[in-house]
Amino acid sequence: MPEMHFAIRWPDGTRETCYSPSLVIKDHLALGEAYPVADFLDRSRTALTIAGDRVRQKFGFDCPRAAGQIARLEAACRHFIDQPGALVSVESFQE
Incomplete structure (x- = not known):
């Protein structure tokens, strides 16, 4: 299963590299x-x-990194969710 990283820029200009255990992220973010x-x-x-479901189907166990990445994004988004016009930019994909 090909994992990948994707780089984003938060509304405050901070950059972050995120993890996905599957290329499916490219079907949802451009x-x-x-x-x-x-x-x-x-x-x-x-x-x-x-992506986490695919890991479970293929290997028979959950992907803690996918779950952790979701939790990290949820926590970070809380800081910006109420800011009008706040955008998150997708800067790169690294397979």
């Missing part, structure tokens, strides 16, 4: 796009849940 915080979180949560 390179160079900026998403409202809530939309970014929904898309990321959906993709990482699918």
Whole structure:
């Protein structure tokens, strides 16, 4: 199962590299796009849940890194969710 990383830029300009155990993240986030915080979180949560499910189906156990990444994104998004016009940008994908 090919894992990958994706780099994002938070509304405050901070950059972060995130993990996905599957390339499915590319089906939900587009390179160079900026998403409202809530939309970014929904898309990321959906993709990482699918990725985690794929790990479970293939290997028979959960992917703690996918779950951890979802939790990390949820925590970070709480800081920006109420800021009007706040966007999260997708800067790169590294397979």
